[in-house]
Structures are given as C-alpha cells and as structure tokens.
Amino acid sequence: MYRRSAAAAVLLAAALTLTACSSGDKADPAAAAKPKPPASSSAPDPADSPAPSPLSPDAKPTGPVLPDAKLTPKTGSFTEKEKQYLSGRVPEKMDPAAVLQSGQESCQRVERTAKRDKDAATGAVISGEIPGAKDAITHLCPEQKPILAAAEKGFGDGTRKSPAAGKYRALTQSTTCTWEARSKDGSVLASGPQAPPKAGDTITATIPSGTAEFVSTGCYAWIPA
Numbered sequence: 001m002y003r004r005s006a007a008a009a010v011l012l013a014a015a016l017t018l019t020a021c022s023s024g025d026k027a028d029p030a031a032a033a034k035p036k037p038p039a040s041s042s043a044p045d046p047a048d049s050p051a052p053s054p055l056s057p058d059a060k061p062t063g064p065v066l067p068d069a070k071l072t073p074k075t076g077s078f079t080e081k082e083k084q085y086l087s088g089r090v091p092e093k094m095d096p097a098a099v100l101q102s103g104q105e106s107c108q109r110v111e112r113t114a115k116r117d118k119d120a121a122t123g124a125v126i127s128g129e130i131p132g133a134k135d136a137i138t139h140l141c142p143e144q145k146p147i148l149a150a151a152e153k154g155f156g157d158g159t160r161k162s163p164a165a166g167k168y169r170a171l172t173q174s175t176t177c178t179w180e181a182r183s184k185d186g187s188v189l190a191s192g193p194q195a196p197p198k199a200g201d202t203i204t205a206t207i208p209s210g211t212a213e214f215v216s217t218g219c220y221a222w223i224p225a
Contacts, residue, residue, distance in 0.1 A: 061091040073097045085139035100140075106132050107141035114147055123171035123221040125151035154223035160214040163207050169225040170203040176218035177203050181211040 071078060071086050073096065078086065085103055090096045109130045114121035125133040125147060137148045154171075155163070163181075170177050175197050181190040189208045197203055204225050207214055216222070 061089065064092045066090040066092055066094075066096060071096050081139045085135060103132060103136040103140050106130055106136040107144065110137065110144045110147055111141065114144065118147065118150075119171050119223075121147050122150045122154065122223060126154050126171075126221040126223075127156050150223055154221055156221050157216050157219045160216075160222075161212070163211055163214045165207050165209040165211065167204055167206045167225040168222040170205070170216070170219040170222055172203070172218075172220035173197075173200055174203075174218050174220070175199055175201075177216065177220075179205045179214065179216035179219060181205070181207050182213045182215065183210060184212040 065088055068083065068087050071083055071090065078096070078100070082100055086096050086100060090099045110121055110125065110133055113124055113130070121130075121144075124130045133151075134148060137144045154168075177193070177197065179192055180188050183189055189211055190206060192205055193203060203219065205214075205216070205222070
C-alpha cells in the first residue's frame with residue numbers, strides 16, 4: 001500500500017511540474033503588441049526600455065517639488081550642472097539621486113546608440129524613444145550636443161505643420177516609407193518615393209515652398225539632407 005501511495009505522489013508531482021512549465025511558455029500578448037521601430041532602422045527598440053515610471057526624465061512632477069536648497073544627496077555632493085538638471089524635477093520626499101540617475105541613463109543610451117549609428121541616435125531623440133534627452137544632454141552630457149543639434153533641425157514621422165522648405169532625409173531604410181507635401185487646400189504638391197525603395201536605399205523628400213502640411217508614414221524621422 002505504501003509503495004502504491006508513494007508512486008502516485010511522484011506521478012502527481014511530475015504532472016504539476018509539467019503543467020507549470022507549459023503555462024510559463026505562453027507568449028505574453030501585451031509584450032507581442034508593443035510597437036517596433038521600422039525593420040530596417042538601427043534605432044533603439046522601445047521594447048528594450050522599461051515602461052515610463054515616476055522617475056522617467058519626461059515625467060514632470062505634478063505635486064510639490066524639493067526646493068533647490070534641499071537638492072543634496074545622502075552622500076557626497078552634486079555638481080552645478082547636476083543641480084541645474086534637478087531643479088524643479090524632484091518630487092518631495094524623493095531622493096534626488098534617483099532622479100539624477102534616470103537622466104544619466106538617458107545620456108548613456110544616447111552615447112551607446114551614437115557610437116553605433118549617429119543617425120539612429122538622432123532619430124531616437126526626435127521620436128522620443130530616449131526620454132528626456134534634451135534636458136539630459138544639455139546638463140549632464142554636453143558632449144552629445146551635436147546629436148541634439150541635429151535632432152532639433154528634424155521632425156518625426158506623421159504630420160508636420162508648416163515645414164521649412166528644403167530637402168530632407170528619412171532616418172530609416174524601411175521600404176514602406178511614403179510621404180506627401182500638401183497645400184492649404186489639401187492638394188498634393190509633391191509625393192514620394194517615385195519608385196518603390198529597395199532595402200538599403202536612402203529615402204529623401206523635397207518639400208516645396210508653401211507646403212502647409214507634410215505627411216509621412218513608415219519613415220521614422222526626418223532631418224535636413
């Protein structure tokens with residue numbers, strides 16, 4: 001009797017283990033639904049970064065913040081640039097060092113991406129995939145200001161109102177990138193690409209003078225060519 005009971009217990013434990021393993025292998029629907037940058041883009045994948053938190057560089061405090069006089073770490077001290085970055089950014093009762101760390105992480109992402117591909121870093125700043133990049137670069141990593149300067153001359157995919165006339169380059173090599181320049185009455189002044197792009201092609205757009213709206217899809221971001 002004892003042997004039969006022990007064998008039954010072993011079989012039951014094995015069945016429970018297999019059930020747990022099989023349920024753990026199921027894909028997370030929420031993760032699968034996360035947007036991805038264009039397949040041909042070397043831009044950072046949004047899925048590589050955690051969801052925005054209260055410490056996100058773009059998450060401005062909605063309540064009381066620490067006055068500048070109290071922006072001191074538990075150990076050591078902040079530099080003047082770090083204090084400028086933290087000013088008006090640290091909620092009460094929060095360690096300012098934690099907020100500073102989020103800005104430093106944004107700088108690190110810009111630096112890592114720029115080493116691999118400056119266009120990808122510029123596009124990530126334009127699109128907001130690297131949150132809080134403008135303030136972080138300005139105060140914490142000024143050596144990355146060329147990336148910020150390039151990003152400030154560009155604009156993201158979608159609809160751009162009253163764009164400056166000129167030639168622009170898409171920061172992607174996606175073969176699905178399309179664009180139109182429209183007048184105030186909605187008529188199309190120019191569109192492209194004229195022929196289906198091939199993988200690796202540089203995609204450009206010439207925006208005519210008087211364009212009221214520039215609309216692009218699948219192009220990620222644009223900078224002057």
